[in-house]
Amino acid sequence: MSQDRDRKHKLIDVELDETIGRSTPDVEHERAVAIFDLIEENSFCPVGDEGDGPYRLKLSLADSRLVFAISREDGAPVVTHILSLTPFRRIVKDYFMICESYYDAIRSSTPSHIEAIDMGRRGLHNEGSQTLMDRLAGKIEVDFDTARRLFTLVCVLHWRG
Template sequence: MSNNGGHESDQARRLVKIELDEADAPRRSAEAEQERAIAIYDIIEDNLFDLPDHYGPFHLYLRLEGRHINFDIRGTDEKNLTQFFMALGPMRRVIRDYFTVCDTYYDAIRTKSP
């Protein structure tokens, strides 16, 4: 029995690394890069991730492939555990709205007073 109050099992059910394969991505502004880094940090710091029949913690690699996102899930030893694809089509409007909000936000912080 562990003396860590159950945290050991929580540690096993976590993403501890997230990487985005952005080889073909357009160059983003410094502000956008900072926001991306903060978002990944926030997910890593406070998440719960479970993969049936596998013991973590886990690494997640995300890659855009055509009109799909490839979720490549690996163990900390980098062995591939599973992959799946998610179509972007159903999320097109949400993505477009997200970019509109980001553009408005970046414009505001550059041109408006606090």
């Protein structure tokens, strides 16, 4: 893939709308890290767009739905997609529970137990990432690694600290 195509199919900015709400400093830090990781490396292109990226993404919440407002580098609107968060509720809840078990295990469990929990955590993260890819199909083209980073961001948007 050419460098020009890579730049055109990429997010260069992710903004959280005021509808997302603010949280504790720890949660805000996790959100900032998730956004940094997503911007640092991604493959992102609205389906049907002529590829005149790179793109900016503004995330907001409306009636328990996640709104993806996509614009060009200069701010010109491209498209807005709205995703229901319902398909993610169980996965995010389970993901948080297993993360809590993982952090507890780090303090007191054997390396093999920690590894087993971490494998379960990664499996849930992969499931959430695939669900996100499936929900974005026909709307936004992302690769699996980008879906993983987006799912991480979806999780920290739910985390209240």
